[in-house]
Amino acid sequence: MSLLDYYDALLLDLDGTVWEGGRAIPGAVETIHESGLACMYITNNAARAPQEVAEKLRGIGVDASEELVLTSSQAAVTLARQDFPAGTKVLILGTESFRDLARAAGFEVVDSAEDNPEVVMQGHNPETGWAQLTEATLAIAGGAAYIATNLDTTLPMERGLAVGNGSMVAAVISATGVAPAAAGKPQPVMFQQAVQKLGATKPLAVGDRLNTDIEGANAAGFPTFHVLTGVSGPLALLEAPKEQRPTYLAENMLDLKKNAHQLLPGAQGGFTARINRRDILLERGHAGATSVEALRTVLEVAWAMPEPPELIRPGSAEAEAATDGWWR
Known part of the structure; x- marks a missing residue:
């Protein structure tokens, strides 16, 4: 009996799990197709809009619509909307798609601390530099609330681990002394939203990073499947605190086809x-x-x-x- 027989949905991380720098990780696409399960793609990478992520998934052979994608930029906008009404001025460090999501939620997106934003939201964008970080720092020093899409310090790429959003956030924290609220993993909200969207009752979360994918799904109360194709390897697993320990341990997604007992x-x-x-x-x-x-x-x-x-x-x-x- 395959592990897949015990579950009705897969909550899949992307970077380091399904792909690496845009290249499909061996066995990932095959396993998704053969699983026969509903899939939701949950990513802390805030650089792309949901429709772009879905298009990229289709490009590697995965049949996915934007409704099956949850990004941390979506989560950040949702978090901000809980405390701030439509019309609130927000300063965004991130891609244009992130800014579009904020506008669609009713926020007024501004470009400078001089515009007196009430909220600063920061997500991954390779183009972010000193000028943008400085505007965020000035706005936060002026009293703006601070929300980060995620705190991943690295981002898996084909050449290795690149600088992630958490490392850029660290620069703002260093300058302001203010730690942001984090919207993405390891907060459980994205996992809970995914299960609600799918109507699943027995989901299995799949990821490669213990302090985001695994910790977040554990916090949501879902079983977890850790793959060794991305960030967290043997040393991280040996040192993992209880909240970051996965239910199952695998080389890659192909192991989803194995017996559950083999993976414990x-x-x-x-x-x-x-x-x-x-x-x-x-x-x-x-x-x-x-x-x-x-x-x-x-x-x-x-x-x-x-x-x-x-x-x-x-x-x-x-x-x-x-x-x-x-x-x-």
Whole structure:
């Protein structure tokens, strides 16, 4: 029985999960098609409008409409609209699509702190520079509320991890001493909105970043499926606090087709793990056992410890081979 048989919808992250720098991650599109489940695409990337995201998904072979996309820029506008009426002046650091969403919600979008905006909203835009950050800083210093679409410090690209919105937000925090309200993941709202839109009762959240995708879905009370194709790798998993620990651990989305028991943290691949003072000893292992099988074996033990282990000590040739790439 496949893991997919237990659920009626997939709540899918995009960057690092479905694609990387616009290139489909191997197995992702195939798995989406074969799942037969309703899918909602939930992204913290605020640089694109929902219709642009849907078009990009269709470009890699995924049949998706803009109604099946939720972005953190949408979430930020919704958050701002809860506290500020139509006609409120807002200063936006972000793309034109973000500004369009604010206008559609009834806000008056301005370009300068001199226009006395009541709200500053900041989302990812590769064109954001010193001048825009300064206007935001001046407006916040003047009393404007501060909302960030998300606090992702990095953004997965084909060449590696690029600067994310959270890193740009950090510059404004440094200049003002004001931390923004964050609208996107790890807040649970986007997941809850997605489930409501789909009418799902048994959703499974899929993502690659523990402190956004997994933490946000955990906060919403949904089971989580973590893939090792993006940001958070073995070290992050070993050190993850309880709220960031996924239900299932996978190499990539193809593993959604596996049996649920195979994907849970626990001894597998012939490996054994035990505590030795503050370390974990990983021993034995079948010939051909995989790195992710070793990781699931270790995580069951590591997550039962009061503090993360200091070292993972391989005690066999198989364990040595399986852990070789964990720290790269």
